[in-house]
Amino acid sequence: MTKPVVIVGAGHAGVQAAAALREEKYAGRIVLVGDELHVPYHRPPLSKAYLKGALGRDSLALRGAAYYGNQGIETLFGDRVISIDRGARKVELASNRELEYEHLILAVGARARPVPFAGTDLGGVVTLRNLDDADILKRELDAARHVVVVGAGFIGLEFAATARGAGKDVTIVEVAPRVMGRAVSPQTSNFFADAHRAFGAELRLNVGVEKIEGNAGRARAVHLTDGSVLSADLVLLGTGVVAEDRLARDSGLVCEDGLVVNARLVTSDPDISAIGDCSFHPNVWQGGEVRLESVQNATDQARVVAKRLAGRPVDYSSLPWFWSDQGDLKLQIAGLLVDSDKVVVRGEIARRAFSVFCFSGDRLRCVESVNRGGDHMAARRIIGDNIALSPAEARDPSFDLKAHATRHMRERA
Incomplete structure (x- = not known):
C-alpha cells in the first residue's frame, strides 16, 4: 500500500487541506487524523449562535459525514498523534497504531494560553476551544447568574454579548488598557467598549486577576489585582491562545511563535508542512513573520500546500481578513x-x-x-x-x- 499524505488536525485547516488535495486532482492516499470524535465542524459559531441555540449540531459540520468516504479521504477521528519519527517518516497514535507518511501536514491549531492565577480547576471555570467546551459552557450559562469574562479579545467579547443577551450579569476583566487592543485601532476599540457597556456589561480595564475563589468545588468569586472582588458562578477564560507546537518541538522541528515555515509553508523538515493557527509564516502584509488565528488563514494556507503537493507550487500571499459578531x-x-x-x-x-x-x-x-x-x-x-x-x-x-x-x-x- 502506498504511503499517504497524513494530515494531523481535523479543524478548518486540516479538512480544507484534504478537500483541496482532491480538488487539485491529487490521486494518492489521504489520511485525516482528528482527536475529537465529532465530524469536523465550524468553530466560529460556538461563542455565538450555537450557545444561543440558534444553530444546532447538525448545522455545524464543515462537510457532510459522507463527504470523506466519497472523496477517498480516510479518517481517524477520536485518535491523536503522540509522536513523529522523522527519520522513518511515520507517526505514532495514542491508539498504538503507526502510520507511515509520504508527506505530513500539521494542522494542529492552538491551545488556551496558561494563566498565572489559582482556581482554574474549579467547576464553572471554562475555556472555549471546541464543541465539548461549548456544550459545557451552554449548560453553565443556563444556570449562572454572575458571569465574569477574563480577557477582552474576540472570543471573550462575543461570549460576553451572548451572556448579556441571555440576561446574565456580566463583568469583563482585561489587563490591557483597551478591548481587542492588539487587533484593532483605538477608534474601533473605544466604540466596542462603549457598546458592551450599552449592552449592560461592566468593563474593568487595566486590571488583572489575582485568583478565583471557590466554595464546595465551584467558582464563587474572582479576586482582582486592585483588591476588588467580583461575584461569579461562571468564569470564561478568554485570555488568548498559544500555538499547539508541543508535538513539533518534541520531534525537533524549528519553532518560535508556532512552527516556523517558509513562504510555501514547509517546516524545517521538507517532508512536513504546517498550516493554520500553528504556523509562524512569512507574510507579505505583515512585512515579516507572523502567526494568524483566522478561518481565512487556515483555509488559504491549506490550498497552498495542496497545490504544492499536486505539483503546482505557489507562495502564500493571501490578504488576511477576520470577523467577529458581538450582539x-x-x-x-x-x-x-x-x-x-x-x-x-x-x-x-x-x-x-x-x-x-x-x-x-x-x-x-x-x-x-x-x-x-x-x-x-x-x-x-x-x-x-x-x-x-x-x-x-x-x-x-x-x-x-x-x-x-x-x-x-x-x-x-
Missing part, C-alpha cells in the same frame, strides 16, 4: 494593522455603521468595518490588489469604493 454588531477587518499613522472614519459611529481606514503614509493597510459589509468587501479588493486609495477619497461619502475597485481591476485585466 447586533458585525466587525469585519481587511488587512493588518501595521505601521498605521493616519486614520480616516467613513460612515457614522453614532449610527453604529462605520469603517475605520488605517493608512501608513498614503498606503491603505487595514479597514475595520462595523455593520458596513460593502466597505469590507471593497477594502479586501483594494488592499489585496494594491489599488491606490487616498485618505481624502476614503473620507468622502460620495466616493464609490466598489466602483473604484472594479474600475482598476478592469484596467489591469
Whole structure:
C-alpha cells in the first residue's frame, strides 16, 4: 500500500487541506487524523449562535459525514498523534497504531494560553476551544447568574454579548488598557467598549486577576489585582491562545511563535508542512513573520500546500481578513494593522455603521468595518490588489469604493 499524505488536525485547516488535495486532482492516499470524535465542524459559531441555540449540531459540520468516504479521504477521528519519527517518516497514535507518511501536514491549531492565577480547576471555570467546551459552557450559562469574562479579545467579547443577551450579569476583566487592543485601532476599540457597556456589561480595564475563589468545588468569586472582588458562578477564560507546537518541538522541528515555515509553508523538515493557527509564516502584509488565528488563514494556507503537493507550487500571499459578531454588531477587518499613522472614519459611529481606514503614509493597510459589509468587501479588493486609495477619497461619502475597485481591476485585466 502506498504511503499517504497524513494530515494531523481535523479543524478548518486540516479538512480544507484534504478537500483541496482532491480538488487539485491529487490521486494518492489521504489520511485525516482528528482527536475529537465529532465530524469536523465550524468553530466560529460556538461563542455565538450555537450557545444561543440558534444553530444546532447538525448545522455545524464543515462537510457532510459522507463527504470523506466519497472523496477517498480516510479518517481517524477520536485518535491523536503522540509522536513523529522523522527519520522513518511515520507517526505514532495514542491508539498504538503507526502510520507511515509520504508527506505530513500539521494542522494542529492552538491551545488556551496558561494563566498565572489559582482556581482554574474549579467547576464553572471554562475555556472555549471546541464543541465539548461549548456544550459545557451552554449548560453553565443556563444556570449562572454572575458571569465574569477574563480577557477582552474576540472570543471573550462575543461570549460576553451572548451572556448579556441571555440576561446574565456580566463583568469583563482585561489587563490591557483597551478591548481587542492588539487587533484593532483605538477608534474601533473605544466604540466596542462603549457598546458592551450599552449592552449592560461592566468593563474593568487595566486590571488583572489575582485568583478565583471557590466554595464546595465551584467558582464563587474572582479576586482582582486592585483588591476588588467580583461575584461569579461562571468564569470564561478568554485570555488568548498559544500555538499547539508541543508535538513539533518534541520531534525537533524549528519553532518560535508556532512552527516556523517558509513562504510555501514547509517546516524545517521538507517532508512536513504546517498550516493554520500553528504556523509562524512569512507574510507579505505583515512585512515579516507572523502567526494568524483566522478561518481565512487556515483555509488559504491549506490550498497552498495542496497545490504544492499536486505539483503546482505557489507562495502564500493571501490578504488576511477576520470577523467577529458581538450582539447586533458585525466587525469585519481587511488587512493588518501595521505601521498605521493616519486614520480616516467613513460612515457614522453614532449610527453604529462605520469603517475605520488605517493608512501608513498614503498606503491603505487595514479597514475595520462595523455593520458596513460593502466597505469590507471593497477594502479586501483594494488592499489585496494594491489599488491606490487616498485618505481624502476614503473620507468622502460620495466616493464609490466598489466602483473604484472594479474600475482598476478592469484596467489591469
